[in-house]
Amino acid sequence: MNPAEELKQKLPSAVVSIGIQVNKPMAVIKKEELLNAAQKVKEMGFDHLSVITGIDYMDHFEVVYNFFSYAKKQNLALKVITDHEDPEVDSLTSLWKGADWLERETYDLVGIKFIGHPNLVRILLPDGWIGHPLRKDYDMDTEQFVTIGEGGEDIVSTDGSNLLRRK
Amino acid sequence: MDPVTIDTTKIKSIKRKPVTALEKLEDTGLISTVLAAREREGLILLSTIDQVFNWARLSSLWPVTSGLACCAIEMMGVAMAHHDIARFGMEIFRASPRQADLMFVAGTVTKRMAPRVKQLYEMMPDPKWVIAVGSCASTGGPYHESYSVLKGVDLIIPVDVYIPGCPPRPEAWLYAIIQLREKIKNEGYGAKWGLNK
Amino acid sequence: METDELIINMGPVHPSTHGVLRFKLRMDGEIIKECTPVLGYLHRGTEKLGEMKTYLQFIPYTDRLDYISAMPNNYAFVKAVEELAGIEVPLRAEYIRVITMELNRVVNHLVSIGSLLMDLGAATMIMWGFRERENALQLYEMLCGARMTFNYIKPGGVREDIPEGFIPKLNEFIKDMEKRIEDYEQLINTNEIFMMRMKNIGVISAEDAINYGMTGPTLRGSGVNYDLRKVEPYSIYRDIDFKVCVRRECDSYARYMVRIDEMKECLYILRQVVDTMPEAKIVSNPKYGIAPMTGAPSAVMPYFPRIFTPPAGEVYSRIEAPKGELGFYVVSDGTTKPYRVKIRSPSFCNLTAIPGMVVGLKIPDLIAAFGTIDVVLGDVDR
Numbered sequence: 036m037n038p039a040e041e042l043k044q045k046l047p048s049a050v051v052s053i054g055i056q057v058n059k060p061m062a063v064i065k066k067e068e069l070l071n072a073a074q075k076v077k078e079m080g081f082d083h084l085s086v087i088t089g090i091d092y093m094d095h096f097e098v099v100y101n102f103f104s105y106a107k108k109q110n111l112a113l114k115v116i117t118d119h120e121d122p123e124v125d126s127l128t129s130l131w132k133g134a135d136w137l138e139r140e141t142y143d144l145v146g147i148k149f150i151g152h153p154n155l156v157r158i159l160l161p162d163g164w165i166g167h168p169l170r171k172d173y174d175m176d177t178e179q180f181v182t183i184g185e186g187g188e189d190i191v192s193t194d195g196s197n198l199l200r201r202k
Numbered sequence: 203m204d205p206v207t208i209d210t211t212k213i214k215s216i217k218r219k220p221v222t223a224l225e226k227l228e229d230t231g232l233i234s235t236v237l238a239a240r241e242r243e244g245l246i247l248l249s250t251i252d253q254v255f256n257w258a259r260l261s262s263l264w265p266v267t268s269g270l271a272c273c274a275i276e277m278m279g280v281a282m283a284h285h286d287i288a289r290f291g292m293e294i295f296r297a298s299p300r301q302a303d304l305m306f307v308a309g310t311v312t313k314r315m316a317p318r319v320k321q322l323y324e325m326m327p328d329p330k331w332v333i334a335v336g337s338c339a340s341t342g343g344p345y346h347e348s349y350s351v352l353k354g355v356d357l358i359i360p361v362d363v364y365i366p367g368c369p370p371r372p373e374a375w376l377y378a379i380i381q382l383r384e385k386i387k388n389e390g391y392g393a394k395w396g397l398n399k
Numbered sequence: 400m401e402t403d404e405l406i407i408n409m410g411p412v413h414p415s416t417h418g419v420l421r422f423k424l425r426m427d428g429e430i431i432k433e434c435t436p437v438l439g440y441l442h443r444g445t446e447k448l449g450e451m452k453t454y455l456q457f458i459p460y461t462d463r464l465d466y467i468s469a470m471p472n473n474y475a476f477v478k479a480v481e482e483l484a485g486i487e488v489p490l491r492a493e494y495i496r497v498i499t500m501e502l503n504r505v506v507n508h509l510v511s512i513g514s515l516l517m518d519l520g521a522a523t524m525i526m527w528g529f530r531e532r533e534n535a536l537q538l539y540e541m542l543c544g545a546r547m548t549f550n551y552i553k554p555g556g557v558r559e560d561i562p563e564g565f566i567p568k569l570n571e572f573i574k575d576m577e578k579r580i581e582d583y584e585q586l587i588n589t590n591e592i593f594m595m596r597m598k599n600i601g602v603i604s605a606e607d608a609i610n611y612g613m614t615g616p617t618l619r620g621s622g623v624n625y626d627l628r629k630v631e632p633y634s635i636y637r638d639i640d641f642k643v644c645v646r647r648e649c650d651s652y653a654r655y656m657v658r659i660d661e662m663k664e665c666l667y668i669l670r671q672v673v674d675t676m677p678e679a680k681i682v683s684n685p686k687y688g689i690a691p692m693t694g695a696p697s698a699v700m701p702y703f704p705r706i707f708t709p710p711a712g713e714v715y716s717r718i719e720a721p722k723g724e725l726g727f728y729v730v731s732d733g734t735t736k737p738y739r740v741k742i743r744s745p746s747f748c749n750l751t752a753i754p755g756m757v758v759g760l761k762i763p764d765l766i767a768a769f770g771t772i773d774v775v776l777g778d779v780d781r
Contacts (some may be wrong), residue, residue: 057482057714082609086715086743088728099728101715101743105609105623108630112715133612136751144446159439159780160350161314168349168447169739175349183317187408198317199357268412270419271441271777272466272547275510279536282529297414315419315440318411344459347451348444369466369547 038079038104038111046075059101061112069115070125073100077130080104081111084127087137089145091170096122096147117147126152144169161189252389259303259329260386263379266302267295268322271309273336273369285372290379299325304382307361310338310345311352323359331386333378334361337368344368402428407762411440415518415766418776422765429761434754441780449740454480454554454707457740462548464744465778468507470499471720473552476740478633479716479727480554484709492556493635494676498569499542499551501665501672505576506535507721507773508658508665515655515770516587519596524587531579534572541565554707566673573666573673580662588659597652601756601768604649611752615723615745616661617772620654622647627719641668654771708735722746722773742781746774 036044039053039060049068054061064072081102088099100113115124126149127134138149139158146167149155156162161181166173180195269277280287287293296302299322311319323332334355337343342353355361362385365378410421419440425433445464449457461476462469474496481488513528536546541562543551551558587593603613608621618625626643628636644660646653711733717726723745730739749772757765 057712057716059715084612085717085724086726086728086741088739088741090730090739099713099715101726101728105625131612132607132610132755133748133751136747137612140747157439159442161439168444169450173349173447175347179313179349181313181317183321189314198320200359267414271443272463274418275466275547278525279529279533282533283526284530284533295414310441310443312440312442314442315411318440322412344463345443345448348448350442350444371546 038076038081038109041079042072042075042111045079046072049075056112059110059112061114063114063116066115066117066124069113070127070129072113073127073130076102076111076113080106081109082106084131084133084137087127087134087141089122089141089147089169091119091145093119093171095119096145098122098124098141098147100127122147123150124148125150126155128152143167146170161191163189163191165191165193256387256389260383262291263304263331263382264294264296264302265292265304265306266299266322266326267297268299268305268319269308270311270315270319271338273306273308273339276369276372276375277306277308277335280372280375285376287376287379290376290383292379299323300327302326303330305330305332306335307332307339307355307359308335310343311355311358313350313352316352316355316358319355320358329389331362331382332359333363333365333382335365335375335378336370337366340364340366404432409762410437415770417514417769417774420774420776420779424762424765426762431757431760431762431765434757434765436750436753438750438780441776443777443781445781446740446742449737451736453735454709454737457737458553459548459550462550463777464742464781465720465722465725465746465775466547467510467775468503468721469547469549470496470503470551471718471725473549474500474634475716475718475720475725476727476729477552477554478718479714479729480709482716483712483714483729483731484554484707486555488556490635491560491677494672495557495561496552497634497636497639497672498561498669498676499539499549499557501668502535502538502569504665504721505662506532508662511721511770511773512583512587512655512658515767515773516593518766518770519593521593524583527579527583531576534575538565538569538572541568566676569669569673573669576662576666580659580666584659588656594652596763596767597650597655597771598648599650600760600764601651601654601771602649603752603756607755608649608752611755612748613723613752614748615719615721616644616657617654617723617749617752619643619645620657620771621649627717627724631717633718635672639668639671651767651771658773706735708733717743720745722775722778723749744778744781746776746778747781750774750779 037060039062042062043050043053049065049072051063051065081104083103083105085101085103090097096117096119098115102111117124124147126138136158138152139155141147142149142155143157143159144167165179177193179191179193180198182190182197184190279285305323334340338345339355342351345351346353363378363382365374367374405426407424407426409424411419421437423435423437424431445460448460458473458476461472464472509528509532513525516524540546543549543558603621605621605623608618622645624643624645629643641664644657644664646656709731711731713730715726715728717724725745726743728741729737732738753769753772756768
């Protein structure tokens with residue numbers, strides 16, 4: 036029995052469907068039940084949270100978690116589907132400390148909010164950056180510039196005249 | 203040996219606006235060297251102030267350690283034993299821009315890093331030179347289409363020498379350094395008037 | 400005596416942050432109370448560019464993630480694409496890939512140990528490390544003409560077969576390195592100052608390391624016997640005999656020792672691979688790597704079209720890069736360009752643990768602990 040089936044047996048209410056993600060078992064989880072399912076997954080021995088990804092499918096977002104178990108040497112992927120208007124999922128920082136930055140990065144680049152995250156601010160781009168670049172509708176034509184404010188903080192603006200040399 | 207004599211009456215007689223290069227130089231007060239050069243050619247080492255300054259400057263360029271990305275690793279490679287830029291008197295990479303007069307912009311300048319690079323440049327004392335290393339620092343390179351990369355560091359600071367390559371080979375760095383030395387050699391008023399030949 | 404807390408800003412341009420990383424440190428006297436890494440000064444938007452380029456065009460960008468060890472990056476992405484499309488690779492090409500990757504592991508650890516010691520104030524090791532690195536780079540130049548950013552591994556094989564004279568030179572390098580590593584160990588291992596700076600500094604328990612998602616030498620330094628080459632053997636690692644280097648002390652010194660041991664293991668692997676490499680008659684003589692891409696297949700690169708469309712689907716594939724677990728999450732929608740590329744970079748995840756490791760230490764200890772984590776900023780910020 037692969038871990039996705041095992042999870043479905045243990046938490047039938049949370050698992051929407053199970054499948055295979057190129058030789059790795061995968062389970063699609065209900066959004067509300069994510070924290071429960073993650074708890075269960077951790078109890079099943081999946082102690083390594085490898086990656087958190089958000090994917091923009093124009094009409095919905097998918098958040099994908101990949102786990103690995105050091106004891107059993109098994110892989111498991113969890114997938115959560117959220118709506119496009121206001122994407123929100125529960126944060127896993129209470130279970131894995133490593134989820135902290137991965138979730139911040141997903142928030143920064145894809146714009147998925149993680150409820151319960153202790154410090155959900157941008158990590159790679161400066162605060163105040165307009166838009167989330169990895170969304171498909173991100174405006175690539177508007178250039179944004181960063182300048183340093185008086186307190187050393189980053190100020191984002193579309194006007195680069197303070198930064199650029201006058202030609 | 204005869205003492206060097208300077209015919210001062212000749213200087214006073216010049217009333218018109220300086221036209222030729224020599225007249226211009228006489229106008230700046232460097233006349234003694236030039237006249238001496240005429241009279242004692244071959245016996246004394248003669249030069250202009252510019253030449254002396256430029257020679258000193260180009261022989262001890264001190265770069266600031268401002269590695270940004272991939273090219274910074276190649277910068278370490280250039281500084282290490284195999285390629286050894288100590289040959290150019292520049293083995294001392296300064297951690298403080300206040301003590302440096304050359305800046306290698308070694309790598310991709312992102313939007314977030316751009317104001318910092320500019321600040322570093324402004325902190326360096328004059329005279330100062332900039333070498334844009336690699337295609338990223340020159341034009342944005344492979345990241346030209348990216349949303350967070352500045353399309354060339356010359357948009358924010360003046361650049362003296364560009365090195366193509368991604369990352370440039372150490373030989374290309376050395377060639378760029380030689381080019382920069384050539385450039386420094388020909389700086390100053392004397393060079394502008396064609397006297398540093 | 401009344402004291403105030405002091406905020407110290409370290410970076411983004413600082414000689415010992417290995418790039419453009421910035422630490423915001425809240426200090427009580429000399430003791431670090433809180434350490435906040437500020438990232439993003441080298442964020443180049445690689446993942447977005449992945450959506451704008453074709454699969455083959457994206458391979459050069461993977462070189463520039465972890466630019467000290469570019470070959471495993473190449474391979475990680477190519478492996479994801481191969482898994483997605485189910486492409487088979489000639490055996491000889493797999494051998495060449497393993498040679499390049501293990502060679503790159505040696506290079507990475509040389510630079511890592513060298514810069515660690517330079518940060519601690521000992522300049523000899525970086526001179527030595529770069530001297531040997533230069534020899535390895537000459538091997539790479541023979542192979543693909545580039546020193547750091549190779550673009551050598553392609554879906555379906557490698558760009559060109561190994562040139563004549565490569566194997567003897569590689570053997571020479573291995574023989575030389577074995578002696579050199581002894582030198583390093585004599586120079587560093589029992590040096591009293593080094594041990595004082597490294598022992599019991601930056602301690603992280605195995606449990607915490609797993610919880611933070613640390614991988615690679617940093618995890619093995621905490622006593623977890625985990626190496627993807629053993630756990631999920633990819634390429635030809637199933638047939639290769641090597642041991643996973645583990646240390647149980649959990650401190651900076653253990654992580655340094657893991658790297659030294661790994662270099663020896665790499666040389667052992669390289670010897671095996673060179674000895675057992677299958678002979679192959681080269682079908683064509685590809686010049687500049689263009690021929691196998693367009694037409695004539697060779698022993699290491701079967702026919703592979705320039706425009707390539709894998710079937711729709713998604714894959715997460717991981718390898719053991721020198722710095723840890725490097726994963727590529729590739730989503731294909733059946734067109735010529737990936738729909739989404741997510742890079743799980745080892746440096747980013749290993750760096751997560753730094754704030755917890757250095758509280759209560761002094762700034763020089765932060766530099767020592769950070770040096771053994773071995774991050775590359777291109778890999779952190781992507």
